[in-house]
Amino acid sequence: MAGEIYKKPVMFAIISAAVILIGTIVTMFAPMMMSHMHPKLENLQPFTALQLAGRDIYQREGCNNCHTQTVRPLRTEVMRYGEYSKAGEYAYDFPFLWGSKRTGPDLARIGGKYPDAWHYRHFEDPRGFYPKSNMPSYEWLKDRMLDAEDIQRHMDALNFPYTSENLAELSEKTEMDAIVAYMQVIGTSISSKADKQKKRVDMEEMTNPLAKDPEAIALGKELFEENCSMCHGDNGEGDIGPSLIDDMFLYAKGDLADKHYFNIIYNGADEGTVMEGRAAKGGMPPYGEELQKDEIWSIVSFIRSLQGK
Numbered sequence: 001m002a003g004e005i006y007k008k009p010v011m012f013a014i015i016s017a018a019v020i021l022i023g024t025i026v027t028m029f030a031p032m033m034m035s036h037m038h039p040k041l042e043n044l045q046p047f048t049a050l051q052l053a054g055r056d057i058y059q060r061e062g063c064n065n066c067h068t069q070t071v072r073p074l075r076t077e078v079m080r081y082g083e084y085s086k087a088g089e090y091a092y093d094f095p096f097l098w099g100s101k102r103t104g105p106d107l108a109r110i111g112g113k114y115p116d117a118w119h120y121r122h123f124e125d126p127r128g129f130y131p132k133s134n135m136p137s138y139e140w141l142k143d144r145m146l147d148a149e150d151i152q153r154h155m156d157a158l159n160f161p162y163t164s165e166n167l168a169e170l171s172e173k174t175e176m177d178a179i180v181a182y183m184q185v186i187g188t189s190i191s192s193k194a195d196k197q198k199k200r201v202d203m204e205e206m207t208n209p210l211a212k213d214p215e216a217i218a219l220g221k222e223l224f225e226e227n228c229s230m231c232h233g234d235n236g237e238g239d240i241g242p243s244l245i246d247d248m249f250l251y252a253k254g255d256l257a258d259k260h261y262f263n264i265i266y267n268g269a270d271e272g273t274v275m276e277g278r279a280a281k282g283g284m285p286p287y288g289e290e291l292q293k294d295e296i297w298s299i300v301s302f303i304r305s306l307q308g309k
């Protein structure tokens with residue numbers, strides 16, 4: 001009996017088409033109607049003229065042949081890059097630049113991860129930071145001025161709002177300024193606060209178990225050169241990030257205890273982070289996922305040795 005259907009090709013085609021159609025409707029169209037599948041992103045704004053110019057350069061240079069702009073909802077991806085991507089984030093992306101090849105890391109959460117100065121230097125010389133990087137140098141973008149008229153036409157075509165001041169600004173900016181401005185806006189419509197909250201560790205009673213340990217200091221030196229010296233200088237004297245050897249911590253006089261060093265290395269700092277009443281400006285990346293706790297303590301011991309403490 002059950003085999004009968006296979007002898008009736010027309011009937012079989014109709015029935016199987018109906019079954020597939022029902023499956024499609026349930027899995028594709030039903031979610032379209034459910035409002036919780038389309039969270040409204042309060043912070044989402046159309047690109048500014050400068051950001052859009054940067055986005056055009058991103059496409060022109062084929063950055064998306066090496067970089068994706070979408071974090072999949074998988075645990076490993078979320079741990080590495082942050083909150084997974086939501087459909088609504090791409091509302092102003094014409095065309096979207098998800099990409100499919102990750103020669104370099106995903107960029108969906110790059111906005112705000114580093115200070116502007118980091119990006120300028122990285123685009124000029126990626127190997128200055130990561131000796132094995134195969135990302136090309138884009139130093140020449142510094143020498144090319146933006147074409148305000150061209151960008152205005154793109155803004156008009158996409159119906160993005162702008163003012164004549166926005167356009168006037170452009171003629172003093174380079175392509176490098178534009179690509180950096182674009183980097184800093186990607187992914188910022190999603191707050192990563194919830195993400196960060198999860199990672200916070202209890203700092204109340206913490207003391208450095210590896211203080212003054214010579215082996216830890218040696219390991220800390222290695223880790224510091226690998227991860228930190230690009231922003232804080234080889235000997236913690238400061239560069240893109242503040243000096244670690246002066247008597248200041250987050251722009252206020254008076255050094256803080258080891259646990260606060262641990263805290264800022266583990267959690268990073270965003271605009272709005274406050275530690276002991278001191279307000280951070282942002283730009284310090286978190287290392288809690290990358291480094292083990294004793295590795296972080298080793299770095300703290302190394303910084304203390306630089307300070308002569």
Ligand code: HEC
Nearest residue numbers: 058061062063066103104105110126130133134135136138
């Ligand atoms: C040949 C492949 C390749 C191309 C093309 C390329 N990149 Fe990269 N990119 C990489 C690799 C590999 C890394 C990781 C090492 C590093 O940071 O230099 C990287 C890192 C980055 C980072 C730092 C990411 C992070 O989270 O630390 C940014 C930002 C970036 N690229 C932006 C760009 C932009 C914008 C372009 C186009 C103008 C571009 N890349 C073109 C390979 C590439």
Ligand code: HEC
Nearest residue numbers: 114118227228231241242248249250269280281282283284
């Ligand atoms: C991309 C650049 C960058 C990297 C890499 C970086 N930092 Fe920072 N760091 C900053 C910036 C910027 C601040 C200021 C934070 C703020 O204002 O929110 C900062 C602040 C700090 C502070 C507070 C010190 C003070 O005087 O204000 C410490 C401690 C610190 N970083 C340690 C480290 C360590 C250790 C590493 C490596 C594991 C590291 N940083 C890697 C940019 C960086």
